[in-house]
Amino acid sequence: MVTYFEASLESVSVHHVGNQSQNEFYALSNEPLTFKNEVIPQLLKQYFLKPFEKATEVYHLTHTSGDLSLNEVHHFITQAFEDKDKFHEMSEQVAKHLYNVSNHPSIKPGELYVAYFSQVQIEGNLLDAMGIFKSENKEIYLKVYPDQGGFGIDYEENAININKLDKGVLIFNIEKENGYKVVVVDHTSRGHDAAAYWKDDFLQLKIRNDSFNQTNNALGIYKNFVTQKLDDEFELSKADKIDLLNKSMKYFKEKDTFDMDEFAGEVIGNPQAIESFKNYKSQYEQEFESPIADVFEISSNAVKKQQRVYKSVLKLDRNFHIYIHGDKELIEKGFDEGKSMNYYKVYFKEEA
Structure with a gap:
């Protein structure tokens, strides 16, 4: 920049x-x-x-x-x-x-x-x-200097790094x-x-309300919608939420332009959830006086920034972390009556 x-x-x-x-x-x-x-x-x-x-x-x-x-x-x-x-x-x-x-x-x-x-x-x-x-903020610096065939050492206080x-x-x-x-x-x-x-x-x-800010806000709003709002209206597992976040990140990485209707159809899918997301987005725009266009150019720098805070990890007690990057259908959640514990079943072809 x-x-x-x-x-x-x-x-x-x-x-x-x-x-x-x-x-x-x-x-x-x-x-x-x-x-x-x-x-x-x-x-x-x-x-x-x-x-x-x-x-x-x-x-x-x-x-x-x-x-x-x-x-x-x-x-x-x-x-x-x-x-x-x-x-x-x-x-x-x-x-x-x-x-x-x-x-x-x-x-x-x-x-x-x-x-x-x-x-x-x-x-x-x-x-x-x-x-x-x-x-x-000031720091202390040491200074080493030649002195009588050897070296001496001194310091300087309140110096700037x-x-x-x-x-x-x-x-x-x-x-x-x-x-x-x-x-x-x-x-x-x-x-x-x-x-x-x-x-x-x-x-x-x-x-400034440019493509970087539009992209950054759209991803941020969607992340908050999935992680904080969807539970009020739908029953979703954490794996389902991660899948929705992964789909949105995939959309922003692969597309050059964001289109609200296209995004809603490809990523969210459910008509009721789409309407809920649009209302959530509208509330954000009014509260922060920061409108997000229905169509805008996607900023790759903003996508990289948001990718660092998009989580794709299932944390299971203190024993396991499961990273979900692909098909959610390859992971199943269940409950073991004998052990009275939840479990996940993961399908794969090769072990790396």
Whole structure:
């Protein structure tokens, strides 16, 4: 999705942002960084951009009112895209805005880097991009050096691991009227009470409703429908559910285009279940304000992402796992009266 082998790091400003609720403050630098050699910009480029190589979801900056000019980041970034001389001033405003939303007690203080890049590629376009990055976690590094015919050892505290970016966002200078193209990284807020502040409070992002998102949502909704909803209306074994999930994954892998009616007929089959799924999908679209078209191009990247969470394993007590990848008719479930235990009978031709 994002490549940076042609990218240049034009300018970087660094500030410190504390936690407002902990009575910490922010500190602004007077000017952008000056690089003493060519190594530092290359290291920073790796630190800032490498984590985005695997980013597949594209977002837009938004505002709840519908007026993009009220989104602070959109407003500040636009000024710098239109006039590079305003870059450092823009970085200061971004730091102040981040400080204003850093009011959850679990948010860590850290350095904020605002960077201007040229020639960063996204979806085949080479574009200028503004990057905003925050380092929250520090590490200790050991340094070994020659000393009097042998070696000495020392350490450095509060150092940054350039292979571990905590938080970052790239905002590309395209589609300004829609909130720009935006990709985001957040490795420190998973399962965290303060998880919303970077994407929701600071950036105010909404995922772009493209083929990746349509595919990802359709697979996710179907998975939840099979595993959570079907039991309310039908009596299904876990093997039956796995078979339905396998059929859906097979459909998305083999087809180039999703067609709702075709999918319902080939994968679900049962008219009552089809109607139930369509109602379930409609409820999701209304609740999350994220419509899914009845026909859309299937994204192979989204299929690969969902495949990692699609389960095809029957877990039997703590003794056995049965992986079901093919014909469900080759596995039978029964009950042994003598042992008062359930059993599965599996048919096969060859043992690998």
